[in-house]
Amino acid sequence: MTVEERLAEVRRKMAEAEHNAGRDNGSAMLVAVSKTFDADAIRPVIACGQRVFGENRVQESEAKWPGLKAETDGIELHLIGPLQSNKAANAVALFDVIETIDREKIARAVAAEMKQQGRSPRLYVQVNIGMEPQKAGIEPKATVDFVRFCRSELDLPVEGLMCIPPAEQNPGPYFALLAKLAEECGLAKLSMGMSGDYETAIAFGATSVRVGSAIFGAR
Numbered sequence: 001m002t003v004e005e006r007l008a009e010v011r012r013k014m015a016e017a018e019h020n021a022g023r024d025n026g027s028a029m030l031v032a033v034s035k036t037f038d039a040d041a042i043r044p045v046i047a048c049g050q051r052v053f054g055e056n057r058v059q060e061s062e063a064k065w066p067g068l069k070a071e072t073d074g075i076e077l078h079l080i081g082p083l084q085s086n087k088a089a090n091a092v093a094l095f096d097v098i099e100t101i102d103r104e105k106i107a108r109a110v111a112a113e114m115k116q117q118g119r120s121p122r123l124y125v126q127v128n129i130g131m132e133p134q135k136a137g138i139e140p141k142a143t144v145d146f147v148r149f150c151r152s153e154l155d156l157p158v159e160g161l162m163c164i165p166p167a168e169q170n171p172g173p174y175f176a177l178l179a180k181l182a183e184e185c186g187l188a189k190l191s192m193g194m195s196g197d198y199e200t201a202i203a204f205g206a207t208s209v210r211v212g213s214a215i216f217g218a219r
């Protein structure tokens with residue numbers, strides 16, 4: 001299959017999952033994860049009308065996205081990988097959405113940069129939903145307090161929660177837990193679901209899914 005066909009297939013399956021869940025068509029947004037793929041591989045996907053993309057590294061994104069953004073109006077770029085404080089300035093300058101706010105230090109660094117640059121990327125708090133030691137994210141039980149801190153102490157525009165459930169397990173209960181936490185936080189947006197489980201995530205209320213290999217091919 002070509003990249004155009006794979007993208008169309010993902011969009012079709014998303015629409016089907018929305019329909020099966022009794023949700024409005026288009027209520028789940030596709031974030032096409034283009035990490036490791038270069039500008040030449042991304043252009044055909046942009047040509048199909050896709051405008052929202054996800055990347056996991058700040059430096060890699062700086063090498064390809066300023067050029068691609070200059071070529072096309074309406075690109076929305078999401079940072080979905082871990083952010084270090086020393087990259088906060090670059091991340092705030094380039095990304096439209098940062099999905100990986102997960103600790104006080106990075107929240108403070110991003111808040112300071114937003115003030116400094118006069119830019120306000122929208123933000124998600126990443127939750128370590130399976131409490132896995134190797135994964136980033138705030139613990140589920142600390143999430144409500146952390147979101148409150150980000151919003152009221154730092155005035156950050158947090159709009160949702162993001163998670164990556166443990167591999168090799170039924171993701172449903174983890175998606176359900178993220179949805180419950182978002183509700184407790186009063187947040188409307190849920191970034192969950194990847195190539196292997198985006199249809200399940202839509203059934204559990206994902207408002208955006210982050211799909212890479214199902215569109216671009218294996219990395």
Ligand SMILES: *Cc1c(COP(=O)(O)O)cnc(C)c1O
Pocket residue numbers: 033035056080081164193194195196210211212213214
């Ligand atoms: C790479 C990545 C994705 C996409 O993964 P695929 O399995 O290729 O769809 C989604 N979310 C995050 C945080 C990632 O790092």
